[in-house]
Amino acid sequence: MISRLEVQETNKMIQESKLDVRTITMGISLMDCLDSDIKKLTTKIYDKITKNAKDLVKTGDEIGNEFGVPIVNKRISVTPISLVGGGCGSSGYVEIAKTLDRAAKEVGVNFIGGYSALVQKGCTKGDQDLINSIPEALSITERVCSSVNVGSSRYGINMDTVRQLGQTIKEMAFLTKNESSIACAKFVVFCNAVEDNPFMAGAFHGIGERDLVINVGVSGPGVVKRALEDVRGADFETVCETVKKTAFKITRVGQLVAQEASKRLGVPFGIIDLSLAPTPAVGDSIAEIFNEMGLEHAGAPGTTAALAMLNDNVKKGGVMASSYVGGLSGAFIPVSEDHGMIDAVNVGALSLEKLEAMTCVCSVGLDMVAIPGDTSAETISGIIADEMAIGMVNNKTTAVRIIPVIGKNVGDTVEFGGLLGYAPIMPVNKFSCEAFIKRGGRIPAPIHSFKN
Amino acid sequence: MKGIITVVGKDQVGIIAKVCTYLAEEKINILDISQTIVSGWFNMMMVVDLSNCGNKFEDVVVGLNKLGEEIGVDIRLQREDIFNNMHRI
Numbered sequence: 001m002i003s004r005l006e007v008q009e010t011n012k013m014i015q016e017s018k019l020d021v022r023t024i025t026m027g028i029s030l031m032d033c034l035d036s037d038i039k040k041l042t043t044k045i046y047d048k049i050t051k052n053a054k055d056l057v058k059t060g061d062e063i064g065n066e067f068g069v070p071i072v073n074k075r076i077s078v079t080p081i082s083l084v085g086g087g088c089g090s091s092g093y094v095e096i097a098k099t100l101d102r103a104a105k106e107v108g109v110n111f112i113g114g115y116s117a118l119v120q121k122g123c124t125k126g127d128q129d130l131i132n133s134i135p136e137a138l139s140i141t142e143r144v145c146s147s148v149n150v151g152s153s154r155y156g157i158n159m160d161t162v163r164q165l166g167q168t169i170k171e172m173a174f175l176t177k178n179e180s181s182i183a184c185a186k187f188v189v190f191c192n193a194v195e196d197n198p199f200m201a202g203a204f205h206g207i208g209e210r211d212l213v214i215n216v217g218v219s220g221p222g223v224v225k226r227a228l229e230d231v232r233g234a235d236f237e238t239v240c241e242t243v244k245k246t247a248f249k250i251t252r253v254g255q256l257v258a259q260e261a262s263k264r265l266g267v268p269f270g271i272i273d274l275s276l277a278p279t280p281a282v283g284d285s286i287a288e289i290f291n292e293m294g295l296e297h298a299g300a301p302g303t304t305a306a307l308a309m310l311n312d313n314v315k316k317g318g319v320m321a322s323s324y325v326g327g328l329s330g331a332f333i334p335v336s337e338d339h340g341m342i343d344a345v346n347v348g349a350l351s352l353e354k355l356e357a358m359t360c361v362c363s364v365g366l367d368m369v370a371i372p373g374d375t376s377a378e379t380i381s382g383i384i385a386d387e388m389a390i391g392m393v394n395n396k397t398t399a400v401r402i403i404p405v406i407g408k409n410v411g412d413t414v415e416f417g418g419l420l421g422y423a424p425i426m427p428v429n430k431f432s433c434e435a436f437i438k439r440g441g442r443i444p445a446p447i448h449s450f451k452n
Numbered sequence: 453m454k455g456i457i458t459v460v461g462k463d464q465v466g467i468i469a470k471v472c473t474y475l476a477e478e479k480i481n482i483l484d485i486s487q488t489i490v491s492g493w494f495n496m497m498m499v500v501d502l503s504n505c506g507n508k509f510e511d512v513v514v515g516l517n518k519l520g521e522e523i524g525v526d527i528r529l530q531r532e533d534i535f536n537n538m539h540r541i
Contacts, residue, residue, distance in 0.1 A: 068530035252537040
């Protein structure tokens, strides 16, 4: 029988260390909604989402209450919309975005992901129309999230689209300049995007997935930090073992919640995403884990090694705790959503370049980074290209969610609110990459033997 | 269905009596109780069986929370599975 100490340990994790299940995300395929008539298409999309997800929020809350563990977000991911709306011409996409937003509000989820296109090798007309519509779609909707996959280890990087996305990001920043350029916080550029990611803004329901699926994202940086407090000064073996055991326990909760949600909703269980996802709350921070490991601030020399170790041991511990692991699975390092990272930027410990190095060893990439609003589109494309190259060469998922905040400069702070947090504006390298970005075309896939 | 009830708060007369009365009214059977007092702080764990309880699990959670507020202690009811899953392979 369970002992009182074990009960206390679990409840301390929940109450003091902010253990929660970060998201239950229902993946919904929209392939059976296809229609060349935009009215019929949007009606079918709305009906399919609201019918299948009508109990998602209620069920999530019920499970949370019964187990006594908060389930913070309930969300939906759908088939990449570039595929769904391809028959409706360019004007149809924005209508679909509005429909997704309405459906999300109807069922009460806070985000719906999948306003997406997969263009690693090139764009179809539908892909191009969708990408062209992103600034408008994200600025007039509230809950729709968008992503574009521009590269993969298999096919290289589509630099034409990378070039365009620099302008796309600038445009959506401008369109939402009165709301801290918030549209950019709902848009991710990927290399090697995964099809079963439950986390926003990059979630979409891959075309290799079944009709409906439940994916769950766990969290718990606070629990890892608390566990490491007990082994202060111990060697790396002890640190790794502690992280592994903690990740195992966290993931078991996620697995339990996922199975229960799957059973109650009558929707098959897909995967658990083993990510350590921070929030702006104190005690729920990846940077605090670095502090506990012995780094004065995130970004100090040793940070990349610390992150590599953390990321690997979260996976090692988590994999055995779940029957199916997928998604992004690793530690997230969003700047605005982690007060320790924000502090590190404020004291000058963490630069964009160091963040880029850190993304080589963790999921996912440059995430929720605020930069000056006058940064050029080409420079943003250059930052994206660098991050995509890291993913392509290292066979990993990388992403860029960057926000050029119109009207703000280095030294200013921008407030996004809620889970998206707040961020100091980070300085960007001033030297130009314009001629490089203007070349256009594709970067071919890398060779994967002769590794050195 | 089994649940775990934890009660934490400043010690006073009648905590167990009040919790047990509530459980009896809800037809919830107590399988195990362990309790200690450390520096005046009351700390109890109960394993209970809710198979014969007519109300929904969630409603009992809310009922116990309310009772806790009345007494001035923190009462939580959680399904046993979360502890088994976390601490047993």
